[in-house]
Amino acid sequence: MDTTEVLNVPVSTYTKEESSQLLLGFLSENRNHILITPNPEIVLEARKDPDLMRIIKSADLVVPDGIGVVIASKFNKVKIPERVAGYDLIQGLFNNIKDGGATVYLLGGGKGVAELAAKNMMRKYKGLNIIGVNDGYFDGRKEKLIIEEINRLKPDILLLGLGYPKQEKFADKYKSALPVKLTCCIGGSFDVMSGKTKRAPELFQKLNLEWFYRLITEPSRFFRMLRLPLFMFIVIKEKLFGGN
Secondary structure, eight states: OOEEEETTEEEEOOOHHHHHHHHHHHTTSSSOEEEEOOOHHHHHHHHHOHHHHHHHHHOSEEOOOSHHHHHHHTTSSSOOOSOOOHHHHHHHHHHHHTTTOOEEEEEESSTTHHHHHHHHHHHHSTTOEEEEEEOSOOOHHHHHHHHHHHHHHOOSEEEEESOTTHHHHHHHHTTTTSOOSEEEEOTTHHHHHHTSSOOOOHHHHHTTOHHHHHHHHOGGGHHHHTHHHHHHHHHHHHHHHOOO
């Protein structure tokens, strides 16, 4: 993986198209590959969670899901050319596999969200084969049943919408135990797929203001958004003075 580091987190420098081709290539290999889609919040979390940092560093593909990560890379010699949103990457993957026979399992979201997301995606991409779904609320007993089901169904692709760092740690825990070729950690994408959450209009996406659209439509995210200026402050401070 060609990468540049953002606060010690390795992030790929591939374009969206190059990343899409890599995912398709993973499906031709007989082992489980892990895709991680960090935004500034996940990068900050990795700084204080050594286990999450280890998982990200061992992943097969780490794409810059947040525009803040792309901007932070501009301080590096090797820069990230563009944002690669996890949601868009998965939509492209669905379009590429809808006629090819690859199977998909969705794990995550609230009650009924994954099921509705699956129905919407199979309606949108005729021929897409989603063979199993489960919500993201499970205890140890139910987790065991989910693993048994995935092993029985043998999907090619496992999509995790469990939120960070739960999804990354779940992917790492079962990396060698599941008969899948690609495990994707994609956060709240199921909410968008299901229609529960609206994607920002195309203009906001093109201007890299998707975060602002989410803020004005979900004011409750205000305090969470304060992590973005904190992220940039830490990036600048480390570039100017080094250290933590």
